[in-house]
Amino acid sequence: MSSRAGLICSLAALSWSCPTNCPEEEFDCRGVCVLEGSNGPQHCGFGELCHDCPEQPFPNTMGFCSDPSQGHCDFMCRSGFADCNGRRDDGCETTLWDDPANCGSCGNVCHGVCAGGACTTKVAEGESDPAGLAVSEAGIFWAARSGDSLQIRQGHTDGTAPTVVASVDAPRGEPVALAIAGNNLFWTTGSYLQPDGGGGAIYRLQLSGGGSAAQLAAAQDAPGALVALPDHVYWTNFGGGQVMRLVLDGGTAEEIASGQLHPRTLIEDEGQLYWVNEGADGGGGAVMSLHLDGRGAPVRISDDGTLSDGGTVPTASAPTAVGVVRTLPDPLATGFTARVVCWTDRAQPVIWATTGGAPFALTFPQAPWDPRQLIGGSETIYLLDTAAGALERLDRLYILGSPDYAPPFRLFSLWLPPMSSPVLAAMGGYGIGWIDGSNIWLR
Numbered sequence: 321m322s323s324r325a326g327l328i329c330s331l332a333a334l335s336w337s338c339p340t341n342c343p344e345e346e347f348d349c350r351g352v353c354v355l356e357g358s359n360g361p362q363h364c365g366f367g368e369l370c371h372d373c374p375e376q377p378f379p380n381t382m383g384f385c386s387d388p389s390q391g392h393c394d395f396m397c398r399s400g401f402a403d404c405n406g407r408r409d410d411g412c413e414t415t416l417w418d419d420p421a422n423c424g425s426c427g428n429v430c431h432g433v434c435a436g437g438a439c440t441t442k443v444a445e446g447e448s449d450p451a452g453l454a455v456s457e458a459g460i461f462w463a464a465r466s467g468d469s470l471q472i473r474q475g476h477t478d479g480t481a482p483t484v485v486a487s488v489d490a491p492r493g494e495p496v497a498l499a500i501a502g503n504n505l506f507w508t509t510g511s512y513l514q515p516d517g518g519g520g521a522i523y524r525l526q527l528s529g530g531g532s533a534a535q536l537a538a539a540q541d542a543p544g545a546l547v548a549l550p551d552h553v554y555w556t557n558f559g560g561g562q563v564m565r566l567v568l569d570g571g572t573a574e575e576i577a578s579g580q581l582h583p584r585t586l587i588e589d590e591g592q593l594y595w596v597n598e599g600a601d602g603g604g605g606a607v608m609s610l611h612l613d614g615r616g617a618p619v620r621i622s623d624d625g626t627l628s629d630g631g632t633v634p635t636a637s638a639p640t641a642v643g644v645v646r647t648l649p650d651p652l653a654t655g656f657t658a659r660v661v662c663w664t665d666r667a668q669p670v671i672w673a674t675t676g677g678a679p680f681a682l683t684f685p686q687a688p689w690d691p692r693q694l695i696g697g698s699e700t701i702y703l704l705d706t707a708a709g710a711l712e713r714l715d716r717l718y719i720l721g722s723p724d725y726a727p728p729f730r731l732f733s734l735w736l737p738p739m740s741s742p743v744l745a746a747m748g749g750y751g752i753g754w755i756d757g758s759n760i761w762l763r
Contacts, residue, residue, distance in 0.1 A: 360384070365391025378411025400437065402426050431479040436735060443475030443753075444482045444760040452507060453755055454498035455748035458527045460762050461485070461505060462755065463496045470496065470509055472525065472533075475753075475760055482760075486525050486533040493520060494558045494584075499548035500748070503527050506536075506548045512559050513541035522546075522555060522566070522573075537566055537573040545586035545595065552612070556583040556595055563595060565614060576614030581606075587696075588612065589644040594621075594661060596639045605636045607663045621661060625672050625679030628728045635679045637667035643694030645673075645701050647717045660717070662701055664691035670728070671703065671714070683714065684728045695747055702745070703731060704754075709739040711754065736763065 342353035349363045349370035361373035364385035373383030373393035380401040386394035397403060397412035404414040404426035414422050416437050421427075423434035432441030443460060444450075452463040460475045470490040473482045490496075490509035498507045505525045513519035520540035525533045536553065537543075541560030546553070554565050554576075563577035563586070577583075581604035585596040591612050599605035607622035622636035645660040662673045662682060669689035673682040688707035695702040700715040712731040734752075741757040753762045 361393070364388060364393055376411070378408065380412040431477060433737070438735075438763055439477070440737060440761060440763045441477045442759055443477060443762050444473070445758065447473075447482075447758045447760060450755050450758060450760060451510075451744065452496040452498040453744045453746040453753055453760075454500045454505065455746040455750045455753040455762070456500040457749035458500065458503075458505075459750055460746075460753045460760070461498055461500070462760055463498060463507060465490075465492065468492070472498070472505070472507060475762060477762060485527075486523070488521070488523060488533055488535075490521070491518075494542040494544045497544055497546040497555070499546045499553075500527075501548035501550055501553075503529070504548065506546060506553055508540075508543035508546050508555055510542055510544055510558075511540075513539060520557070522553065524553075524568075536568075537564070540564070540573070545584045547586050547588045547593070549588065554586060554588070554593060554612075556580075556586050558582055558584055558598075563593065563610065563618075565612075574614075577608075577610055577618045580608065580618070583608075585641050585693075587642060587644065589659060589661075589696075594642045594644065596636075596642050596663065598639065599637075603637075605639045605665070607636050607639055607642055607661075609661075621674060621679075622663065622672070623679060625674075625681065627668070627670065627681050628684060633668055634665075635668065635672045636663065636665055639663055639665050640691050641694040641703075643696035643701055645696045645717055646698045662694055662696065664694060664703065666690065671701070671731075673727070680727060682727050682729065684730055686731060692742070693745060695745065697747075702734075702747070704742055704745045706742050708733070709742060710734070711736055711739075711742070711745050711752075737761065 342348050345356045346353040348367050354363045361383045364373050369391035376383050376395040380398050381395040383393050384396045386392050400417045401412035402414050403412045418434050420430045420434045423430035423439045424437040430439035447464045449465040450462050454461045464471045468491050470488050471484050472486040474485050475482050491511045493510040493512045496508050496510045507523050509520045511520040520543040521535050522537040523533045542558040543555045544558045545556045561580045562575050565574050565576050580597050582598040583595050587594050593610045597606040606620045608618045609621050610618045624632050625635040642663040647658045660673050662671050669685045670681040671683045672679045690707035692706050693704035699717045703712045710733040712733050714731050739756045743755040745754040751763050
């Protein structure tokens, strides 16, 4: 018999209510065996105490089992509502979906638009040639130009104007990049190398503790894409065709790859660097990989790939972006241990992917198509498509190649305000940020 009964049911004790003999991992609910852990509003309590929680008389509430051992019920708020005033008589009086004073949670004030429980704020408008974007727990940062001056600016969600955190001289060139590692904000200037030895530079600013911007490297040829790690910073020289590395706190700039044809869009994943060689009119487009320490030669991973119709085509005729997705290699695995490298190419309207073998089309062909950026994550990848004017998402990439999750897949647009001229997006602990024309948004 069930150990919960605590008594031996005797046929002679006819006045007793005999407990049901339930299998392991189930319990007796008034004569019905119920799976352990099912003490919800339909099975609150054990044995004769087990009952259904009644409907609640308070607005926007539902019953739940507050004390399974005693069969006690209470109310909880329905999805999208909350009891923000602490009064029981009016139940869950506050909607969290669109209340600017309680956006997503009680007391979370939204100075922008609250929709779907998320706050979208225009943190800056009318910025001068904004580029580069970094989002972290420290906030949202971007670069803006005024002539040959490059300002690094920080946005705020309380309605106040952006703050200038640094300003450096930097002639115009390629788009700049920003990156955050710990308490440090890094940026490239994008300036081309000049005959007099001047040119692009790499800077660092401590976000707390005061101080001014420190130049880490100078005389660079159109430094663009940037990766910041705790001990090193890496960047591409678009004009010089190099991938560079610098050891922080005392290091000097070191070339780890050369002869690359217009490299940009640099990312890092588990000790590997990946970047896109944009190429030129005569070709030369490629997606490349190299170990962080620069050992060996760069490896081209963008071989010809297979489309959903079976056709084989080049995958990097005009590549634009690269990202990495972490996904499960098999149903019994734990952790995101399978690396899926993805990239986009203007010539073919799909996201390409490889797990080490031949590239394959991860998505169905899409139109319109002008891919600018990929942001990878755990079982998810985001695509900024300027032609569609949207930041799109592909998620639930559990086990690529298994029958239930065999590509190609379809992209879905995130709920964001309509974009007229999207430039760049970034994600971090502070939310999702993006540049649309001359405006900076944060959600």
